[in-house]
Amino acid sequence: MDGNKKNVRLLVEYDGTAYHGFQTQEDPHLPTIQSKLEEAVWRICQEKVRVTGSGRTDAGTHALGQVINFQTSSRIPIDKLPKALNSALPRDIRIQEAEYVQTDFHACYDAVAKTYQYVIDNQPTPSVFRRCYAYHVPHDLDTAKMQKAAAALVGTHDFASFRTSGSSARTSVRTVFQLDVIASGSSITITIKADGFLYNMVRNIVGTLVEVGRGKRQPGCVADILKARDRTKAGPTAPAHGLYLLEVYYDDERLFGNA
Amino acid sequence: MDGNKKNVRLLVEYDGTAYHGFQTQEDPHLPTIQSKLEEAVWRICQEKVRVTGSGRTDAGTHALGQVINFQTSSRIPIDKLPKALNSALPRDIRIQEAEYVQTDFHACYDAVAKTYQYVIDNQPTPSVFRRCYAYHVPHDLDTAKMQKAAAALVGTHDFASFRTSGSSARTSVRTVFQLDVIASGSSITITIKADGFLYNMVRNIVGTLVEVGRGKRQPGCVADILKARDRTKAGPTAPAHGLYLLEVYYDDERLFGNA
Numbered sequence: 001m002d003g004n005k006k007n008v009r010l011l012v013e014y015d016g017t018a019y020h021g022f023q024t025q026e027d028p029h030l031p032t033i034q035s036k037l038e039e040a041v042w043r044i045c046q047e048k049v050r051v052t053g054s055g056r057t058d059a060g061t062h063a064l065g066q067v068i069n070f071q072t073s074s075r076i077p078i079d080k081l082p083k084a085l086n087s088a089l090p091r092d093i094r095i096q097e098a099e100y101v102q103t104d105f106h107a108c109y110d111a112v113a114k115t116y117q118y119v120i121d122n123q124p125t126p127s128v129f130r131r132c133y134a135y136h137v138p139h140d141l142d143t144a145k146m147q148k149a150a151a152a153l154v155g156t157h158d159f160a161s162f163r164t165s166g167s168s169a170r171t172s173v174r175t176v177f178q179l180d181v182i183a184s185g186s187s188i189t190i191t192i193k194a195d196g197f198l199y200n201m202v203r204n205i206v207g208t209l210v211e212v213g214r215g216k217r218q219p220g221c222v223a224d225i226l227k228a229r230d231r232t233k234a235g236p237t238a239p240a241h242g243l244y245l246l247e248v249y250y251d252d253e254r255l256f257g258n259a
Numbered sequence: 260m261d262g263n264k265k266n267v268r269l270l271v272e273y274d275g276t277a278y279h280g281f282q283t284q285e286d287p288h289l290p291t292i293q294s295k296l297e298e299a300v301w302r303i304c305q306e307k308v309r310v311t312g313s314g315r316t317d318a319g320t321h322a323l324g325q326v327i328n329f330q331t332s333s334r335i336p337i338d339k340l341p342k343a344l345n346s347a348l349p350r351d352i353r354i355q356e357a358e359y360v361q362t363d364f365h366a367c368y369d370a371v372a373k374t375y376q377y378v379i380d381n382q383p384t385p386s387v388f389r390r391c392y393a394y395h396v397p398h399d400l401d402t403a404k405m406q407k408a409a410a411a412l413v414g415t416h417d418f419a420s421f422r423t424s425g426s427s428a429r430t431s432v433r434t435v436f437q438l439d440v441i442a443s444g445s446s447i448t449i450t451i452k453a454d455g456f457l458y459n460m461v462r463n464i465v466g467t468l469v470e471v472g473r474g475k476r477q478p479g480c481v482a483d484i485l486k487a488r489d490r491t492k493a494g495p496t497a498p499a500h501g502l503y504l505l506e507v508y509y510d511d512e513r514l515f516g517n518a
Contacts, residue, residue: 015387062388082384091390125341128274129321129392131350 005071008081009101009255012037012066015092017132017241022057022066033057033093037068040088044081045074054107054114054248055197060240062133064117065096067248069107102257105250113177113249115193116202119242120210123186134187135206135242141213143183148219149212150179150190153205153226160229162208164200164237172198172229181209188213191246200237208235264330266364267340268514270356271296271325276391276500277351281316281325292316292352296327299347303340304333313366313373313507314456319499321392323376324355326507328366361516364509372436372508374452375461378501379469382445393446394465394501400472402442407478408471409438409449412464412485419488421467423459423496431457431488440468447472450505459496467494 012033016022020030028035037051049070057063076084082095089095119134121127126136153176160172178193190209192202208225211217217235225233271292279289287294296310308329316322335343341354348354378393380386385395412435419431437452449465467484470476476494484492 013384013387015390086384091385092387094384094387096384125272125345125353125355126350128272128351128353131274133388 005073005103007069007101007103007105008072008078009067009069009099009105009107010037010082010085010095011097012063012068013094013096014063014066015132016057016060016062018090018092019059021059021061022053022055022063033063033066036089036093037085040085041070041072043088044084045072045076047072047074052107054111055245057245058200058240058243060132061243061245062241063245065247066245067107067111067250069101069105071103101255105255107248110250110254111196111248112251113193113195114197115178115191115246115249116197117244117246118190118192118202118206118238119244120188120190120206121186122183122188127186132241135239137210137213139214141188141210142215143181143188143213145215145219146181146188146190146209146213149209149217149222150181150205152219152222154179157226158229159198159201159226161225161231161234162201162204163198163231164204165231166199169196169198174198174201179205202243203238203240204231204234204236206238206242210238211235264332264362266328266360266362267331267337268326268328268358268360268364268366269296269341269344269354271322271327272353272355273322273325274351274391275316275319275321277349278318280318280320281312281314281322292322292325295348295352296344299344300329300331302347303343304331304335306331306333311366313370314504316504317459317499317502319391320502320504321500322504324506325504326366326370326509328360328364330362360514364514366507369509369513370455370507371510372452372454373456374437374450374505374508375456376503376505377449377451377461377465377497378503379447379449379465380445381442381447386445391500394498396447396469396472398473400447400469401474402440402447402472404474404478405440405447405449405468405472408468408476408481409440409464411478411481413438416485417488418457418460418485420484420490420493421460421463422457422490423463424490425458428455428457433457433460438464461502462497462499463490463493463495465497465501469497470494 022033051070054067081098121134121136156175176194281292310329313326340357380393380395415434435453439450
């Protein structure tokens, strides 16, 4: 670790509509959140950095509270950094906060939990204002049944049935701390907090809950789906544009040390 | 009036971000809400129609409840028309309702009142999700003072000071029935209902209320501004993208006749 460098942690909000996901792709010309952040650091701090995100988000998926970190020698005061970087970022990416953290803090490895939110636009005709920000489901959804199914997913389980293949995680056991299904007006918001998420896990859970809400499956199906450890037993993958990375949690000790 | 034709009234929602306003421009290649609606009727009903809106909206301004009407010989059942037209419309324009009205109903001339809403994103860093849907004001706004100023605009007044020139209206006297300023979280929503609106009237009122909220003007200024009948005495024109046409009101008699 270069002793002159400081480790900066940024809280980032973005509208994922125009991007090919968070992570820079093999084709470096495809716009990604990561590439835009690195370009902004280059323009403002004159440094070529590699930013580390708490995790990837898919193309079209949004974030209200993505966390990233990078090492910098820049002398821009940390409280001026959000405004400076925002001046170099497109309007659909905004730095909300910046702070120094201890030198070995890592936005991905040190995350102890995350909360995602998934928004459903549940009315016959989709809202034009939510066409990129919520999954339009025109059918009647029984949210009481969805809540019942959701409750059965809370706890420590093997979520292999809710993992899209291609995931490299060693284990598919995760602990879901919270899974709420809240209806308000024409919106249904599903909030899920877990110690970690498998590839497409939220979208596969939502796709299954929607089938329960439509009456295609019974709430009790969830226990069988978990037991099967087989992706084909769960519902379809809900679209990416209804999904928001809401919050990433860290131990204060890993952020700021014991001091 | 062609006896075989029926008069159709549509309730239309649109995201104005991508359009050069409601009304078709001199340059017919500029995308407008009107041109997209007429194209959709052409594709679905095979008719060249001229749609009449309740009024224009500016480039970037949105609508939750724009009302339009047009004469048609189409035999598509009225309850199927929204879905049929929506299949031919871009995703940022949606027909919410369709109904037959009496043959001489006119969406503009027959409107007896309208409600507009204006949304302010009032926080230090703008929300990425509202960059096209709310006016970002980073300064502290005193909503109690804004409410006080707003209250002084309710009633029948000469609103010449709040009219951007270029307006062709014969009189600048209008009656404001309601003008609410409601703060909720980081949003401030201004709702204004009147029997009619002069060109840019809502945006000029909002620009003035924001100056009151920032402390640049006192709430009592409104009486002097009205009295002056001089556009230069009021505040600046707030941007178009915070504005929504919420509802247009008609007498049931003009819609459906006395029968």
